[in-house]
Amino acid sequence: MSKTATRVLICDDDEDVRALLQNILSSLNCEIVALCSDGKDGIRQFTTSQPDLVFMDIRMPGKDGMATLRDIIKLNAQAKVVMLSAMDDTAVAESSSHSGACGYIRKSLSMGELYEELSDTLKQLGFAT
Numbered sequence: 001m002s003k004t005a006t007r008v009l010i011c012d013d014d015e016d017v018r019a020l021l022q023n024i025l026s027s028l029n030c031e032i033v034a035l036c037s038d039g040k041d042g043i044r045q046f047t048t049s050q051p052d053l054v055f056m057d058i059r060m061p062g063k064d065g066m067a068t069l070r071d072i073i074k075l076n077a078q079a080k081v082v083m084l085s086a087m088d089d090t091a092v093a094e095s096s097s098h099s100g101a102c103g104y105i106r107k108s109l110s111m112g113e114l115y116e117e118l119s120d121t122l123k124q125l126g127f128a129t
Contacts, residue, residue: 005031006127009049011042011068012057012084017107021055021084024115028122039063043071046079053127055105058085058096066099073100080125 008030010021015037022032030053034045040063046054054072058065065083072079082103083096096104103121105114 005029006122007031007033007049007052009034009036009042009045009051009054011036011039011045011054011060011065013037013060014057017057017084020111020114021118024118025055027115028119030122030127039065039068039071042068043075046072047075052080053122053125054079054081056081056083056101057107058083058087066096069096069099069101082121082125 033049056065
């Protein structure tokens, strides 16, 4: 990895989704510094790995993504967290934005659309791809 790689934490309870995001983000010059499957571990990994960017599933067992997002923002008001959801719900997207998320991506996109959405999100947030 080059020194300019974006350090990313992926938090999603679906192992296949984590692997897919890891593959796509790695191809977009991201270094995956941590993978986790629930909010409690997400907070722990955020604290220890200090990522540049977090991709967080909204619905997870135990501590869900919205509660985890709020806790991460309390730890670091400048944290960049992009919420992921299988739901295509404007209210959920707006709620995540009001809670401090800097983006919202639907996981139901095709592989090509997901790649483009992740690439566009990285660019919009100022991370080179």
